[in-house]
Amino acid sequence: MAYLELQxxxxxxxxxKAVNGLDLSIERGELRCLLGANGAGKSTTLxxxxxxxxxTGGRILLDGRDITQDPEYRRSRLxxxxxxxxxxxxxELSIRENLEIARSRHPEPWRTLCVFPSRRPSPRVAEVVxxxxxxxxxxxxxxxxxxxxxxxxxxAMLLVQDSALILMDEPTAGMTVQETGKTSAIFQRLRGRHxxxxxxxxxxxxxxxxxTITVLHQGRRLSEGPIQAIxxxxxxxxxxxxxxxxxxx
Amino acid sequence: MDILLGQLFTxxxxxxxxxxxxxxxxxxxxxxxxxxxxxxxxxxxxxxxTWFLQSTLGLTLLPCLLVVFxxxxxxxxxxxxxxxxxxxxxxxxxxxxxxGIGIMLQQAVRLAAGADLRYVQTPDQLxxxxxxxxxxxxxxxxxxxxxxxxxxxxTWFVVQRTEFGMKLRAVTQNREMxxxxxxxxxxxxxxxxxxxxGLAGLAGALIAPIKSVAPDMGTNFVVDAFMVVVVGGVxxxxxxxxxxxxxxxxxxxxAFLLNDTLAKALVFLGxxxxxxxxxxxxxxxxxxx
Amino acid sequence: MTSLPDRHDxxxxxxxxxAIAWRVSMPRITSAxxxxxxxxxxxxxxxxxxxxxxxxxxxxxxxxxxxxxxxAALALSWGYCGILNLGQGVGFGLGAYAMAMHLKLxxxxxxxxxxxxxxxxxxxxxxxxxxxxxxxxxxxxALAAAVLLPALVAALLGWFMFRARIAGVYVAIITLxxxxxxxxxxxxxxxxxxxxxxxxxLAWFEMGGVEFDPYSPAxxxxxxxxxxxxxxxxxxxxxxxxxxxxRAIRGGTDRVLFFGYDMASYQCLAFxxxxxxxxxxxxxYAMVLEFASPTFMGxxxxxxxxxxxxVGGRGSLLGATVGAILVNGTQGSLSEAFLNSWQLILGALFxxxxxxxxxxxxxxxxxxxxxxxxxxxxxAADRAPSALLNRR
Ligand SMILES: Nc1ncnc2c1ncn2[C@@H]1O[C@H](COP(=O)(O)OP(=O)(O)O)[C@@H](O)[C@H]1O
Ligand SMILES: [Mg+2]
Numbered sequence: 001m002a003y004l005e006l007q008x009x010x011x012x013x014x015x016x017k018a019v020n021g022l023d024l025s026i027e028r029g030e031l032r033c034l035l036g037a038n039g040a041g042k043s044t045t046l047x048x049x050x051x052x053x054x055x056t057g058g059r060i061l062l063d064g065r066d067i068t069q070d071p072e073y074r075r076s077r078l079x080x081x082x083x084x085x086x087x088x089x090x091x092e093l094s095i096r097e098n099l100e101i102a103r104s105r106h107p108e109p110w111r112t113l114c115v116f117p118s119r120r121p122s123p124r125v126a127e128v129v130x131x132x133x134x135x136x137x138x139x140x141x142x143x144x145x146x147x148x149x150x151x152x153x154x155x156a157m158l159l160v161q162d163s164a165l166i167l168m169d170e171p172t173a174g175m176t177v178q179e180t181g182k183t184s185a186i187f188q189r190l191r192g193r194h195x196x197x198x199x200x201x202x203x204x205x206x207x208x209x210x211x212t213i214t215v216l217h218q219g220r221r222l223s224e225g226p227i228q229a230i231x232x233x234x235x236x237x238x239x240x241x242x243x244x245x246x247x248x249x
Numbered sequence: 250m251d252i253l254l255g256q257l258f259t260x261x262x263x264x265x266x267x268x269x270x271x272x273x274x275x276x277x278x279x280x281x282x283x284x285x286x287x288x289x290x291x292x293x294x295x296x297x298x299t300w301f302l303q304s305t306l307g308l309t310l311l312p313c314l315l316v317v318f319x320x321x322x323x324x325x326x327x328x329x330x331x332x333x334x335x336x337x338x339x340x341x342x343x344x345x346x347x348x349g350i351g352i353m354l355q356q357a358v359r360l361a362a363g364a365d366l367r368y369v370q371t372p373d374q375l376x377x378x379x380x381x382x383x384x385x386x387x388x389x390x391x392x393x394x395x396x397x398x399x400x401x402x403x404t405w406f407v408v409q410r411t412e413f414g415m416k417l418r419a420v421t422q423n424r425e426m427x428x429x430x431x432x433x434x435x436x437x438x439x440x441x442x443x444x445x446x447g448l449a450g451l452a453g454a455l456i457a458p459i460k461s462v463a464p465d466m467g468t469n470f471v472v473d474a475f476m477v478v479v480v481g482g483v484x485x486x487x488x489x490x491x492x493x494x495x496x497x498x499x500x501x502x503x504a505f506l507l508n509d510t511l512a513k514a515l516v517f518l519g520x521x522x523x524x525x526x527x528x529x530x531x532x533x534x535x536x537x538x
Numbered sequence: 539m540t541s542l543p544d545r546h547d548x549x550x551x552x553x554x555x556x557a558i559a560w561r562v563s564m565p566r567i568t569s570a571x572x573x574x575x576x577x578x579x580x581x582x583x584x585x586x587x588x589x590x591x592x593x594x595x596x597x598x599x600x601x602x603x604x605x606x607x608x609x610a611a612l613a614l615s616w617g618y619c620g621i622l623n624l625g626q627g628v629g630f631g632l633g634a635y636a637m638a639m640h641l642k643l644x645x646x647x648x649x650x651x652x653x654x655x656x657x658x659x660x661x662x663x664x665x666x667x668x669x670x671x672x673x674x675x676x677x678x679x680a681l682a683a684a685v686l687l688p689a690l691v692a693a694l695l696g697w698f699m700f701r702a703r704i705a706g707v708y709v710a711i712i713t714l715x716x717x718x719x720x721x722x723x724x725x726x727x728x729x730x731x732x733x734x735x736x737x738x739x740l741a742w743f744e745m746g747g748v749e750f751d752p753y754s755p756a757x758x759x760x761x762x763x764x765x766x767x768x769x770x771x772x773x774x775x776x777x778x779x780x781x782x783x784x785r786a787i788r789g790g791t792d793r794v795l796f797f798g799y800d801m802a803s804y805q806c807l808a809f810x811x812x813x814x815x816x817x818x819x820x821x822x823y824a825m826v827l828e829f830a831s832p833t834f835m836g837x838x839x840x841x842x843x844x845x846x847x848x849v850g851g852r853g854s855l856l857g858a859t860v861g862a863i864l865v866n867g868t869q870g871s872l873s874e875a876f877l878n879s880w881q882l883i884l885g886a887l888f889x890x891x892x893x894x895x896x897x898x899x900x901x902x903x904x905x906x907x908x909x910x911x912x913x914x915x916x917x918a919a920d921r922a923p924s925a926l927l928n929r930r
Contacts, residue, residue, distance in 0.1 A: 076798035107798035115779035353885035514722035
């Protein structure tokens with residue numbers, strides 16, 4: 001059995017089925033890209049996996065365990081981490097504090113009550129902030145960061161959180177070419193040790209990192225396979241017709 | 250049968266007073282998202298204005314009403330312009346600031362009119378009672394009921410059928426968009442606040458003959474009225490009416506079975522449970538928040 | 539807890555990380571500076587009896603300190619965790635009544651003679667002490683109840699609210715309604731609570747051979763000691779990682795859930811800690827006034843606490859405490875004639891603070907301090923963070 005299994009997953013918002021009978025299985029250590037036009041249901045799929053949205057039908061199995069009914073925090077404790085499409089960090093807190101929150105191996109209140117965050121970052125945090133280039137801004141309030149920096153902070157938080165399954169929603173949106181390159185380097189390092197699901201529009205990026213690609217269309221799986229197969233799939237071409245083919249999605 | 254009818258009327262009567270007080274609060278909260286804890290003090294101002302007009306000019310209650318409405322609306326206008334407008338985007342802070350306004354109004358009245366209880370006379374025509382299917386019903390209570398219904402109709406007309414109402418609904422739904430179409434939302438808010446305060450003043454004037462008039466009379470009203478608004482749902486006039494009826498009926502019913510104090514406690518407890526399971530209220534019109 | 543599989547299996551294989559993931563280490567230098575005002579304040583209030591010997595003054599000060607504790611409790615839930623509890627009086631009142639019940643039982647033989655029943659029970663034709671009054675013969679039980687009962691009630695209410703993600707205005711509404719409910723029930727249950735009069739004519743608290751006459755230094759020390767203890771406890775709590783998580787929650791996002799923090803548990807924790815603190819405040823207040831009354835659970839007092847905390851600074855335990863002491867101290871020192879206009883001034887002050895000074899006096903002091911130290915540091919070269927921010 002695969003590490004993550006979505007079986008007939010379905011959610012409807014006031015009758016509109018944003019995800020409609022989706023089956024997906026992802027092996028441990030795999031890096032999977034989700035593609036699809038705007039509104040195809042990619043973000044909603046990630047929401048369903050991490051528990052932000054409750055499905056109206058179907059099941060989610062993580063490592064063989066049915067997590068469909070588990071609340072978000074319990075899924076996180078089981079190893080699901082999430083980066084949101086709109087970068088979501090704690091704006092009132094400093095970068096240091098944001099990362100401290102992300103370091104959440106023991107998230108129960110009775111444990112955190114006995115921890116007093118030290119000002120000296122742990123080696124892991126120090127390493128991560130250097131990777132994302134925020135090492136000089138540790139005491140800056142997150143609200144003062146630019147959009148790109150906020151993206152990096154959220155990525156750093158996910159690295160610190162160190163989840164087994166990482167869900168990334170458009171991680172390179174708003175990044176420069178160099179930054180996108182850096183992100184893909186990070187992903188190369190994560191692959192194998194973590195299972196990743198990445199929603200991405202940047203086809204260059206997708207070509208660089210993806211093994212298997214799943215294309216969603218109107219809440220269903222339209223096509224799945226390696227990049228060449230996807231690019232040559234007539235169904236995919238048809239679905240993207242009018243938006244000028246997949247590379248401009 | 251008589252008992253049942255009597256109870257029904259008691260419920261309606263309590264409900265109509267609640268509605269009277271809650272109407273202005275509902276409009277202000279529904280439009281501006283401002284929780285106006287000074288609302289009770291506007292009710293109190295209305296009652297004192299009535300007492301003042303009656304004791305100095307010898308006016309009877311009915312001619313007072315229009316004057317009182319205008320006076321209290323003017324007070325509301327001033328409060329909105331000087332304080333509330335700073336807090337449109339901070340709903341929690343409006344609770345606090347308007348509480349401060351309430352304290353000041355209370356104390357100002359206490360200084361000006363003294364802390365003694367004041368009494369307002371029921372108009373002679375309404376002093377008696379009417380026999381309805383064997384139950385004696387005080388005319389004045391009936392009058393309040395009718396007047397609440399009339400005010401409700403008026404409010405509905407203002408909101409649904411006038412240009413002001415149209416702008417008001419536009420601003421409620423989307424302030425930025427409304428501004429783009431040239432609607433001066435700040436002006437709409439000020440007028441709404443003044444209108445809501447005027448309604449509170451009317452409520453005070455009408456309640457004055459049946460309750461004693463004191464500087465701190467508003468505190469109780471505002472909590473009750475606020476619960477009515479919350480249960481009814483933001484931005485729903487119908488919801489406010491239904492919830493005033495529900496809470497009034499509930500209070501009367503429990504009071505009949507137990508006593509007034511416990512009845513109120515039970516109703517509040519009901520409100521707590523309701524807010525927990527349906528924070529948007531029973532009849533929320535829009536998905537605000 | 540359900541039997542969760544060991545999380546290590548589920549997580550990715552370890553990137554090298556420190557051997558102990560959670561380290562108990564006190565915050566360093568900057569935090570020491572943050573502790574300093576607290577230490578100074580606690581030292582100052584504990585030193586008062588060395589300079590003041592007038593019993594009435596001591597009594598008055600002890601009362602202010604009790605109210606200061608109530609304001610600090612509010613700041614803990616409101617300022618640090620974004621939970622605006624308009625029903626702070628519930629905890630305050632429960633604490634007050636718990637202590638009053640004990641102190642009443644100590645006097646009742648004197649007041650009622652035969653059955654040893656409190657006077658108001660006799661008037662209400664009770665012929666024996668209700669079962670839930672029995673344990674209050676013990677002072678230790680009363681002390682424990684004054685802290686734990688409010689905390690427990692708050693934990694239950696918190697669980698009820700926060701599990702459903704109730705937040706912001708709706709928390710204010712629910713707590714306000716609960717305050718009204720509690721008040722009405724206490725007024726209604728005359729035979730057990732003394733009704734509108736409350737529980738009056740209380741004895742002095744006695745523990746370990748010390749008698750806490752509310753006009754004595756001993757009582758003052760009890761008051762000041764409790765305040766100092768809870769200020770320090772609150773300070774440590776807010777500096778812990780749990781406090782950090784709560785500050786993250788305060789921002790209004792549910793993002794912490796996706797890091798595995800159970801938001802509702804954290805909110806419950808803060809909410810009930812705050813209630814426990816206000817329980818102690820209420821207990822001290824009942825001891826100092828020598829009665830407990832339903833007005834302790836009235837809307838006006840609870841909202842006044844909000845005023846004190848706002849004036850002093852909702853974001854600082856010490857600020858809120860000082861706010862309460864300042865407001866009450868000013869009010870207490872005014873002559874009767876001036877007291878009338880005082881309410882006007884207080885209302886105006888409150889409005890001004892809410893509108894223009896959301897962080898209260900503490901925020902003002904903090905800004906002044908920051909500006910001062912900024913000027914001192916201004917001579918030095920620009921710091922890296924701003925350079926980094928300008929780069930992009
Ligand atoms: N909470 C919601 N309520 C109603 N509709 C929603 C909600 N979330 C998403 N949708 C709708 O579901 C569809 C899929 O959205 P989404 O998953 O965000 O698409 P994308 O593939 O671009 O990430 C969209 O049409 C969106 O409008
Ligand atoms: Mg999306």
